[in-house]
Amino acid sequence: MLKKPVELSIIIISYNTKDILKDCLVSLFAAKTTKDSWEIIVVDNASSDGSPEMITNEFPDVMLLPQKKNAGFSVGNNLGMRKSKGEYILLLNSDTQVPSGSIQETLQYLKHHADIGVVTCKLIRSDGSMDPACHRGFPTPWAALTYFAGLEKLFPKSKLFGQYHQGYKDLSQPHGIDSPSGAFYMVRREVVDKVGFLDEQFFMYGEDLDWSYRIKAAGWKIMFYPAVNVIHKKWQSGKAHPEETQRRLTQKYFFDAMKLFYKKHYAHRYGWLVTGCVLLGIKLRSLL
Template sequence: MKTPAPDVTVVIVNYETRDDTVACVGSVLEHLGGVDAQVVVVDNGSRDGSAEALRAAHPGIDVIEAGENLGFARAVNRGVELARGEFVLLLNPDAVMLEHSLPKLIAFARENPQYRIVGGRTLRGDLTLEPSSCWGAPTLWSLTMYATMLSTVFRRSRVFDPESLGAWQRDTVREVPIITGCLLLIRRADFAELGGMDEDFFLYGEDAEFSMRAAAQGMARAVYPPAAIIHTVGGSSAGSSKGSMVLAGKVTYLAKTWPPRRAAVGVLLLKAGVAVRAGLEAVTRRSHRPWTTVWRRRADWGSGYPHAEAALFGRPVPEPAAA
């Protein structure tokens, strides 16, 4: 007799976050609420004993040892290859699933098939809103606001900081342009139809491109507030060249989704925003100058991925992803 498919396959990408990932998987398994879930963890060549700890703590899950740091997009695609669920849920390793969130998320997606990608609320440890579960799509206006620092001065403004989606607390069901990969639910068939994550990306920006590719296919994306996680932002990239990686992702997103001339203007606006911030660090004589470092490395991230992957990490330039 054929075994029924699970309701959902939860895909988690782990890199040097052993304890966080063990806790993340534990929170998923503790709060299934009747949902039949397959859990797949892709370990990106961690040296902290992650794979062994995960198998010991949660022997029923699938652990894929990639043997190297594949980045996010390639690791997600590897995990989904093993998926058997009706749905795929992308979940960050530094997340904790809250009670009832997973069954409510699955139920909402089934009851509202017009939404092909669904996200939820991300919260800080004190349960206040951490708004990174969704974003507005970049525009020339939003990048101009970034270049002039008006998006920083008027943070959460619908006019001057439009990518933040304003003061909305993610407390109502709403269609949004971009669902981030920290909590993203999609039917496995739709993931396959979209061709998976774009493997030209290494880290940051791939979920934005994925959402906008879904938009081009007419797939609506929405946030469902009762599905919530506690999320420690940047758990697997803290202390690294995060600023340069984020900028590399943004440049790659523009190259992938905008016409060439418009994308070139967008990249200039990104560089202008970094230059302004670096200049302010110099004027104020700050001891810690992250924007100055990002500005100095603009040649490394300014062409986007895959060049940035080689420049920032000293890795060979990967082969171009298949169409």
């Protein structure tokens, strides 16, 4: 009997996340039905905690792509996408857990809307609140200013001050956004073929925003689909170092990504004064 073509490729990056990765994989295989034509690909970025051995021993149906060094989130996902065969692709963090039916429902929504290139779900943090990173606008100079100045926090429902996380939108209904989080990012292969892969200049953070920017510029819609909730144990997939070291690395990657995104997409649109102020602001924030 001929094998069914792969419909969905699920790609997970792992770096010393053995325990949460196992939880993620258990939830995926529990959610997968005999009707689903999925492949699950784990790109392991040179973990030293036994993650590759755990996958080999406990999840033989997973395609494991072990790497000799940690080259970052973008490089790892691009490797996974190049190896994948699915008509649709889901980038999934190792610190997520997917309830039964969640991936199937999200996929059906994407399949039935030909003008949508990317769809995400509502990510729920361990405390039960929504992860705001799954529902973002682009970090224009104004959006970044109001966010870092605390105005968005003071006026979360304001369209003027809440442009980054767009809290003024109805979070109970599907609607367009600028970018989801890379923790749950479902995209058509057709989009990847036309727009290209993740920009590997982004080591970690910002690559999802950059990809979304390019995807929307190519004319595709990006949708938030809140009927599906997925658990996101935020920050867990990045905890591969001692706490203080991890804090410094996270801060460095985040602000490096902010600077790169601004230079790539906004510097040519704003004058030297605005650009200088933005880059100075990023530098000062990185020192706090």
